[in-house]
Amino acid sequence: MATATSPVIKPDHSSQRKHFIFTDEHEQLRESMQSWVLKELTPHRFEWEEEGWPDWVVKRAGDLGFIGLCFPEEYGGQGGDYFYSLVRAECMSYSGCGGLNMGMAVHTDMATPPIHLLGTEDLKQRYLVPSIKGEKISSLGITEPGAGSDVAGIRTTAIRDGDEYVINGSKTFITNGARADFIVLVTKTDPSKGHDGITLFVVDLKDQDGNPVPGFSVSRKLEKMGMHASDTAELAFEDVRVPAENLLGEEGKGFYHISWELQGERLVGAIGCVSGAERVFERTLEYAKEREAFGRPIGRFQAIRHKFAEMSTQIEAAKQFVYTTAWRFANGEYPVREISQAKLFASRLICDVADECIQIHGGYGYMKEYEVERAYRDARLNRIGAGTDEIMLEVIGRSYGL
Ligand SMILES: Cc1cc2nc3c(=O)[nH]c(=O)nc-3n(C[C@H](O)[C@H](O)[C@H](O)COP(=O)(O)OP(=O)(O)OC[C@H]3O[C@@H](n4cnc5c(N)ncnc54)[C@H](O)[C@@H]3O)c2cc1C
Numbered sequence: 001m002a003t004a005t006s007p008v009i010k011p012d013h014s015s016q017r018k019h020f021i022f023t024d025e026h027e028q029l030r031e032s033m034q035s036w037v038l039k040e041l042t043p044h045r046f047e048w049e050e051e052g053w054p055d056w057v058v059k060r061a062g063d064l065g066f067i068g069l070c071f072p073e074e075y076g077g078q079g080g081d082y083f084y085s086l087v088r089a090e091c092m093s094y095s096g097c098g099g100l101n102m103g104m105a106v107h108t109d110m111a112t113p114p115i116h117l118l119g120t121e122d123l124k125q126r127y128l129v130p131s132i133k134g135e136k137i138s139s140l141g142i143t144e145p146g147a148g149s150d151v152a153g154i155r156t157t158a159i160r161d162g163d164e165y166v167i168n169g170s171k172t173f174i175t176n177g178a179r180a181d182f183i184v185l186v187t188k189t190d191p192s193k194g195h196d197g198i199t200l201f202v203v204d205l206k207d208q209d210g211n212p213v214p215g216f217s218v219s220r221k222l223e224k225m226g227m228h229a230s231d232t233a234e235l236a237f238e239d240v241r242v243p244a245e246n247l248l249g250e251e252g253k254g255f256y257h258i259s260w261e262l263q264g265e266r267l268v269g270a271i272g273c274v275s276g277a278e279r280v281f282e283r284t285l286e287y288a289k290e291r292e293a294f295g296r297p298i299g300r301f302q303a304i305r306h307k308f309a310e311m312s313t314q315i316e317a318a319k320q321f322v323y324t325t326a327w328r329f330a331n332g333e334y335p336v337r338e339i340s341q342a343k344l345f346a347s348r349l350i351c352d353v354a355d356e357c358i359q360i361h362g363g364y365g366y367m368k369e370y371e372v373e374r375a376y377r378d379a380r381l382n383r384i385g386a387g388t389d390e391i392m393l394e395v396i397g398r399s400y401g402l
Contacts, residue, residue, distance in 0.1 A: 033091040062134020082330035093275035098378030099229025111138035118249035139180035141171040158187035177233030198254035215240035226377030266343035273346035277353040284357040344392035347382035
């Protein structure tokens with residue numbers, strides 16, 4: 001910058017200028033939430049990788065006001081705009097614990113927003129309010145053993161019986177599935193129809209004593225390649241009775257409702273990928289400045305320096321793209337093409353960055369203690385969850401009328 005005393009304009013690489021979507025209030029949240037994550041969560045990342053993250057994190061986040069950031073004050077939230085969600089996901093990336101970040105994001109950005117948007121006042125009081133306080137933990141049930149990408153192919157049924165619906169079927173790969181108090185469940189109320197037979201319900205999974213409700217069981221806890229800190233479960237529903245007032249949104253419109261939910265999920269996932277990539281980049285940069293080979297820090301080799309240049313360019317491009325798409329989404333547009341592009345680009349980005357960072361670490365990159373191998377394993381899920389790369393390409397390609 002040119003100043004009064006010096007007319008010479010020099011590059012300012014250390015500038016921390018915020019993006020135009022963020023106000024001083026967003027930045028204040030960033031500061032306080034990031035320091036909470038670093039102080040109370042990050043130190044546990046190795047322990048939670050072995051044992052899973054504990055439920056108290058949700059209660060603590062609720063007490064600190066981090067769950068209700070974008071929900072109205074009348075439900076215990078802070079009434080902030082959508083960009084607070086992005087800041088929250090960015091702050092969570094400092095935990096170094098992908099499984100925790102995913103479990104929290106399911107609660108804050110996937111299962112609860114549909115209750116806020118579509119729920120009756122009664123549903124909001126019974127599920128949204130305690131979720132914001134961190135007293136209830138939520139999950140989202142779309143995927144089934146026989147249908148993932150093809151949501152219209154699900155087989156779980158909810159058949160009306162008087163004032164109740166009776167649910168039968170199974171769900172798999174459900175994040176928070178083993179711990180959740182309730183689930184936002186995608187069902188078929190009319191199995192003879194495809195998209196138009198789908199209906200959402202809010203379903204209690206536990207009774208007041210914390211026991212599974214009659215007919216519900218966690219049939220399997222699943223072992224995974226990464227995200228070990230999160231619980232991923234297969235769930236079984238056998239004649240589970242749900243009051244009719246737990247229907248979420250409109251009967252038969254669940255496909256469109258869940259498609260809306262997926263847009264927010266993909267955007268928040270995309271920013272999680274970008275900030276996850278930033279964290280691995282930063283750690284690796286430090287390493288490249290310290291580790292020496294042939295008498296100099298490895299970062300001084302052009303081959304390595306260019307890897308950083310490539311990665312940072314991709315990260316910056318992805319970040320700007322996600323912010324701009326989020327700005328459009330928050331301002332009333334429904335930019336499904338760009339959300340899908342951002343999700344695709346950011347998911348591939350974090351996988352590529354984690355891979356390069358392992359390479360830069362050499363043999364140490366393959367060792368657990370340096371945490372880049374964990375980032376690599378955790379990152380891989382992003383090209384599958386919330387819509388695979390191939391499904392994103394389908395959505396983008398079809399948006400051109402092809
Ligand atoms: C750790 C983890 C956590 C998860 N958490 C949740 C959760 O909380 N809730 C939830 O509901 N789900 C969850 N999922 C499920 C996830 O969203 C699905 O795995 C994903 O949508 C893909 O579905 P699928 O696994 O059935 O794959 P499939 O749909 O069987 O796809 C298999 C392959 O075929 C490709 N394919 C399918 N259809 C097409 C097509 N039309 N064109 C081109 N290629 C195609 C896919 O891209 C993929 O490569 C989670 C998954 C994992 C692994």
